[in-house]
Structure formats: structure tokens, C-alpha cells
Amino acid sequence: MSDRIRIRVLDAVRAGRGEATKKSIENATGLACATVCKTVDSLLADRTIFARREAPSGRGRPALPLALNLDSALFAGLDLGGESWRILFTDLGFNRLYYRKIATPPYTGKEAFFRHLFAFIRSSLAESRLDAAKLRLIGLAVSANADPDTGVVVSAGNMGIRWGANLPVRAEVEREFGVPACVITTQAAAAWAEYKFGTAAGTGDLVTVGLGVGIGAAIIAQHQLIVSRPDRPAGYIGHLYIPGNRELCVCGYRGCLEAFAGARSLAAIARRRHENDPAYPLWQNAAAIDLAAAAGDRRAIALLNRAAACDAVGIAGLIQMYQPDALIFSGGQSREEGYLYNAVLRRLKRLVPEDRRRGMKIAITTLGDAQSALGVIRLAYEKFF
Ligand SMILES: [Zn+2]
Structure with missing residues (x-):
């Protein structure tokens, strides 16, 4: 539950566009004052957010505007489809830092699949010149029958991956890159993108x-x-x-x-x-x-x-x-x-x-x-x- 609180507080800081205060976070999240304070303090301590500047002193305690430390984390998202593979890197504010699309490599078996996938991620990281050490997570949207619990791609007809191929995508990506990964269908990822960032958010x-x-x-x-x-x-x-x-x-x-x-x-x-x-x-x-x-x-x-x-x-x-x-x-x-x-x-x-x-x-x-x-x-x- 504390993780959820952390996300809610971060979302409120993001929505504040550099002007969020503990009070505005309380209003936006409906969380109790003590919970907000504790969460903000922990986010300040790990430099996920920072207090922007001293507010002009007036009556009472100055409210320090809080902002995301955008460069403190790097996120990677992949979209593996029948026609193309895509990769996106964003900062903590989900701002697009780098995007690349390649033609889907023909499927010739498990080993080649992972070789292509790792090379795609690595070469994109290199080309982007982003700091790979800041990479915190990798999300993979796959046009496939994908098991979100195990991160296994059971089949992907449009990529020529037959039922029962059972590619352990999450496990292999986590092992290769040393960060948590998750796997979900392309369509589910699309819906969540619209719900969070789209024209009907x-x-x-x-x-x-x-x-x-x-x-x-x-x-x-x-x-x-x-x-x-x-x-x-x-x-x-x-x-x-x-x-x-x-x-x-x-x-x-x-x-x-x-x-x-x-x-x-x-x-x-x-x-x-x-x-x-x-x-x-x-x-x-x-x-x-x-x-x-x-x-x-x-x-x-x-x-x-x-x-x-x-x-x-x-x-x-x-x-x-x-x-x-x-x-x-x-x-x-x-x-x-x-x-x-x-x-x-x-x-x-x-x-x-x-x-x-x-x-x-x-x-x-x-x-x-x-x-x-x-x-x-x-x-x-x-x-x-
Ligand atoms: Zn069919």
C-alpha cells in the first residue's frame, strides 16, 4: 500500500508542474497530512523530488514548491508488434527522451529472439546517449498472448511465434538488464496510455x-x-x-x-x-x-x-x-x-x-x-x- 501512496504523491507533484505543496498534495490525493509529510520527506531524501526554491517569506511557514527531479530516473518501454518493434525512453515525468522503431526481426527461435531484443535495447540506449545507470524499469508491450503474472509470451501469431513457444520475456530481460520488467499485451498498454495521458485521460x-x-x-x-x-x-x-x-x-x-x-x-x-x-x-x-x-x-x-x-x-x-x-x-x-x-x-x-x-x-x-x-x-x- 505504501507504494501506491508514493505513486499518488508523485502524481500530485507532477500535476503541480513545479508548484505543488504538501497542502496541494493533500487536496489532490485525499491523503492525511501526516502521510503526505512522511512520503514527501522520503521522496526528498532519495532525490526523486526537490524543493524548488525558498518561497518569499510571509506569515507562517513558507510553503516550498515541490518538483520532480526529472533526471533522477530513466524508464524504458517497448512495443513489440508484427510489423515493427518500438522503444521509448522517458524521464520521471514521462517526457519522451528518445524513440526508435525498427522492422520486426523474423522469428527464427527463442535464442535469436532474445538476441535481437537485447541488441535492440542496448543499441537504443547507446544511440540515445542517455545514462543507462539511471534505468529503473523496463516495460514490454507485446502483440501476443502474454501472461502478465509470469511475464511469459505464450504465442504471438503476427510475429510468427506459435502457441506453446513460451518465451520467458520478463525473466530474460530482468536477468540481462538487472532492473524489474513487466510484460503485458500491446492493447492493454494502449488503453492505459490513453487513460493516463490521452485525449480522454x-x-x-x-x-x-x-x-x-x-x-x-x-x-x-x-x-x-x-x-x-x-x-x-x-x-x-x-x-x-x-x-x-x-x-x-x-x-x-x-x-x-x-x-x-x-x-x-x-x-x-x-x-x-x-x-x-x-x-x-x-x-x-x-x-x-x-x-x-x-x-x-x-x-x-x-x-x-x-x-x-x-x-x-x-x-x-x-x-x-x-x-x-x-x-x-x-x-x-x-x-x-x-x-x-x-x-x-x-x-x-x-x-x-x-x-x-x-x-x-x-x-x-x-x-x-x-x-x-x-x-x-x-x-x-x-x-x-
Ligand atoms: Zn484468429
Whole structure:
């Protein structure tokens, strides 16, 4: 419990933007004066925060404004997906210090996986010129069936990691870097990032939807993040069965939503349908198909309308079940002007009764590419800092 208090006090200091006082922390956290004093003193002692300056002397004791010692800690967050691996370093205030993205290395086995992963972290640390000695924790968001308790990645279809691979990601990263690590699904990390830092921050009932190689979602219900587990997946709309869909999914089943609407699936279907037809372009990826649809190409439009219909079925189900106040999109297929994104919104209007949509904020994330990396940093921080 004391750890939670420490995080609450630190959050209040951060929110104070250099002007926090023990009194303002008491008001913000609802903690008792003695608890705040004790926690502030311990944070001052380990230099996590500092008293900014002497306030001008007036009546009574001067209130010393408290501020975070931003450089006192370095946090690392990774987002390992089917298309790319991303890494983010932040300071204690979650300010972005360094960000890098690489193409996902092909999966050729456990040892090579960890070799790539360690090299990615090490080379990023070196390139960032940040002080590795200040590294306090590593959060890993993985587009996978990941066990948050053990930190084991059971499988990751979009990375070619089959069920039962059981990569002990947390244990290996902790052993290699000597700091605590945690592992969670990319979607859960995305939702926590939105809840803490996004355009709908603090919204207690919030759903995030990732439209990318995979189609996924995560749920915050009554301020609680619903954490996905391999045997208890939450928000996995990408693997809902869509009647009439015969496409084979990375999960091994046929007819899954993302086996049609996932970015890679779309490109493969387009290639299969049109590669022998010289009259039509060979669309290399989902982004090219989206541009073609926006430009009025009827075949691209047909493909994306079908994909949007699939996506909307999954998303409408989440809206019906959780009645979120905010629905935040992310992923490569979520673009403000994009054909698919707008087709999904149109479909949702048709599928979800008006009274269930009223007041619901719908937006694309403002956190950009680093959304899940930031979210998992925050989760690791709440766990370990
Ligand atoms: Zn599937």
C-alpha cells in the first residue's frame, strides 16, 4: 500500500508542474497530512523530488514548491508488434527522451529472439546517449498472448511465434538488464496510455481499438484496466468469427475478423484477387489500398467496405457490452482522412443505437506511435517505482 501512496504523491507533484505543496498534495490525493509529510520527506531524501526554491517569506511557514527531479530516473518501454518493434525512453515525468522503431526481426527461435531484443535495447540506449545507470524499469508491450503474472509470451501469431513457444520475456530481460520488467499485451498498454495521458485521460469507461496488422481492443471499465491473459483473453475482437469469411487466420482458425480486416490480410486478399488482372494495380499494403479507395477505385472500396463491416461488428459489440464514454483508435489503419477509418465510423452509426452512442467521444489517439510503449512504462512504474 505504501507504494501506491508514493505513486499518488508523485502524481500530485507532477500535476503541480513545479508548484505543488504538501497542502496541494493533500487536496489532490485525499491523503492525511501526516502521510503526505512522511512520503514527501522520503521522496526528498532519495532525490526523486526537490524543493524548488525558498518561497518569499510571509506569515507562517513558507510553503516550498515541490518538483520532480526529472533526471533522477530513466524508464524504458517497448512495443513489440508484427510489423515493427518500438522503444521509448522517458524521464520521471514521462517526457519522451528518445524513440526508435525498427522492422520486426523474423522469428527464427527463442535464442535469436532474445538476441535481437537485447541488441535492440542496448543499441537504443547507446544511440540515445542517455545514462543507462539511471534505468529503473523496463516495460514490454507485446502483440501476443502474454501472461502478465509470469511475464511469459505464450504465442504471438503476427510475429510468427506459435502457441506453446513460451518465451520467458520478463525473466530474460530482468536477468540481462538487472532492473524489474513487466510484460503485458500491446492493447492493454494502449488503453492505459490513453487513460493516463490521452485525449480522454481519466475517463473511467474507455475502450481502445487498434486497427493494424492485428485488430484488437482493450477495455477500461470503472477505472480498472481489464488485463488480458492467454487463457482469458479480453478485447480480442480480431478473432471473432465473421459469418461468410473463409480466410485462414494466424491463430489457426478460419473466418476471424482480422483474417480479413487486418492490414496484412487485406494486402494478401487484394493480391490474390487482382494479381493476374493487368487492369488493376497490385496493392502492396493496406495503406496503398486505403489511398486507392479514397481516390475512388471501386475494387479497393469494395474490399475496405467489407473490412469496415467486419471491424464495426467487433467494435459495436464492445460498445454494447461496456458502454464506454470514449472510444480511441490507433494503429496504421486509423487515419483521420482514411477511407477505412471513416467507413468504420459510418458502419458504427448504423449498428449502434443512437442512445448508446450519445456523448461518446470518438477519436484517434494523440499519443502517436509510442502509445503502447508509454502505457507499459506507466504500468511498470506503478508496479515497481
Ligand atoms: Zn484468429
